Amino acid sequence: xxxxxxxxxxxxxxxxxxxxCTTQTQPLQNGASVYRSSESQGALYTSTCRIESARYVAVIxxxxxxxxxxxxxxxxxxxxxxxxxxxxxxxxxxxxxxxLARNLGTIAGGVVGANxxxxxxxxxxxxxxxxxxxxxxxxxxxxxxxxxxxxxxxMRPGAGCQLVGGRGQDRIIPAV
Numbered sequence: 802x803x804x805x806x807x808x809x810x811x812x813x814x815x816x817x818x819x820x821x822c823t824t825q826t827q828p829l830q831n832g833a834s835v836y837r838s839s840e841s842q843g844a845l846y847t848s849t850c851r852i853e854s855a856r857y858v859a860v861i862x863x864x865x866x867x868x869x870x871x872x873x874x875x876x877x878x879x880x881x882x883x884x885x886x887x888x889x890x891x892x893x894x895x896x897x898x899x900x901l902a903r904n905l906g907t908i909a910g911g912v913v914g915a916n917x918x919x920x921x922x923x924x925x926x927x928x929x930x931x932x933x934x935x936x937x938x939x940x941x942x943x944x945x946x947x948x949x950x951x952x953x954x955x956m957r958p959g960a961g962c963q964l965v966g967g968r969g970q971d972r973i974i975p976a977v
Contacts, residue, residue, distance in 0.1 A: 845967040849976070850935040852962055853942065855955040860930035860948055871922040878918025879911045886910015931955040933973045935964060947972050 890906020893899065932946045933956070943964060949955070956962060961976030 845965050847966075848937050848964040850937045850943070850962050850964050850973070852956050852958050852960045852973075853934040853936050854958055855931055855933050857949075857955060858930045858932045858946060860928045860946065862927065871919065874918045874922045875915050876918075878914035878916075878921075880914070882914020882917070883907045883911035886913070933962075935962060935973060937964065943971075945971055945973050 886906035886909050887903050888906075889910070890902040890904070891899065893902035893906075929949045930946055931949055932944060934942060934944050936942050945964065956973065956975060962973050963976055965972050965974055
């Protein structure tokens with residue numbers, strides 16, 4: 802196979818493989834308006850509160866599902882990068898120089914593929930969130946961090962709210 806043909810085939814393959822490492826859309830996450838099915842049809846407690854402060858934060862996914870996705874994506878990135886690096890390296894030099902170029906291309910491609918996959922996974926699992934400092938009716942304060950979904954904005958300081966919780970999941974919702 803000619804070197805020009807290999808290059809023509811390698812570039813689109815690289816684009817497809819790197820594109821497979823990214824997620825285009827994010828599903829709804831737990832925010833003020835999203836509940837898990839395990840939270841439905843059960844009693845949750847509520848406390849009246851007021852927003853003292855709110856600031857936007859990044860919520861980085863660290864669930865088992867996120868870690869498994871990261872491991873699988875990184876593995877695909879390493880293999881794809883190594884294969885592409887080897888194909889590019891095979892076009893360089895002759896004899897032992899070609900062997901060295903293939904081996905270095907394999908290693909460099911694997912490293913680049915792993916880094917690209919890790920960056921894509923972090924982008925896919927990082928969500929916009931908000932950190933609320935709220936004051937409860939009895940004067941105690943609580944800090945709650947929750948995800949924001951598309952179209953949701955943080956509530957403003959001074960706004961009335963409800964701290965809703967139970968089953969290990971607390972959230973802030975606007976007062977009714």
